[in-house]
Amino acid sequence: QLVSPNFAxxxxxxxxxxxxxxxxxxxxxxxxxxxxxxxxxxxxxxxGSQAGNLVLLLSQxxxxxxxxxxxxxxxxxxxxxxxxxxxxxxxxxxTDGVGFEYDRLNRGVNWQAVKxxxxxxxxxxTGVAVVAGFGVLSKFxxxxxxxxxxxxxxxxxxxxxTFSGLTLAxxxxxxxxxxxxxxxxxxxxxxxxxNFQQIFNATR
Numbered sequence: 001q002l003v004s005p006n007f008a009x010x011x012x013x014x015x016x017x018x019x020x021x022x023x024x025x026x027x028x029x030x031x032x033x034x035x036x037x038x039x040x041x042x043x044x045x046x047x048g049s050q051a052g053n054l055v056l057l058l059s060q061x062x063x064x065x066x067x068x069x070x071x072x073x074x075x076x077x078x079x080x081x082x083x084x085x086x087x088x089x090x091x092x093x094x095t096d097g098v099g100f101e102y103d104r105l106n107r108g109v110n111w112q113a114v115k116x117x118x119x120x121x122x123x124x125x126t127g128v129a130v131v132a133g134f135g136v137l138s139k140f141x142x143x144x145x146x147x148x149x150x151x152x153x154x155x156x157x158x159x160x161x162t163f164s165g166l167t168l169a170x171x172x173x174x175x176x177x178x179x180x181x182x183x184x185x186x187x188x189x190x191x192x193x194x195n196f197q198q199i200f201n202a203t204r
Contacts, residue, residue, distance in 0.1 A: 015043030044176025113161030
């Protein structure tokens with residue numbers, strides 16, 4: 001069963017969300033980019049359930065969440081940011097959540113697989129480098145089991161991490177970036193699509 005994630009935009013400070021059109025090389029259509037400029041800026045999308053509108057009930061069955069995106073402008077010493085996406089709360093993966101993170105300043109050039117339970121964070125280096133621009137779009141997928149406690153993470157169909165001990169009941173889909181160093185606008189993730197599927201344990 002397909003369920004709309006009911007995304008709402010969130011922008012803090014001088015963050016922005018902008019259209020970038022078509023990626024001919026990767027056949028991306030309607031690609032949008034997240035941008036930040038000043039330290040503390042946030043731009044992104046989150047599910048409406050985080051604002052009290054319980055659109056999704058992630059504890060009720062298996063979840064498949066897939067983002068197709070590219071890395072955008074890579075972080076440098078002068079302009080650093082963190083980008084992250086997956087299942088989380090309060091626009092964060094680091095209180096409770098599971099997903100992917102790019103934080104060059106603290107974690108290097110590769111995508112990190114991230115799990116957090118009660119603020120205790122576990123990271124696994126996927127070995128997959130973040131690719132600049134938006135000509136190369138990759139698929140990032142999170143698949144949970146029916147208990148909602150185990151998640152397997154994939155990049156372009158290859159398993160990069162498996163996490164257990166999760167609690168999905170308070171989580172919803174999100175994607176965001178936060179500026180950490182510098183004052184020049186940079187665009188991080190270029191997003192082609194997000195696909196959400198929930199397979200309920202009981203018949204609706």
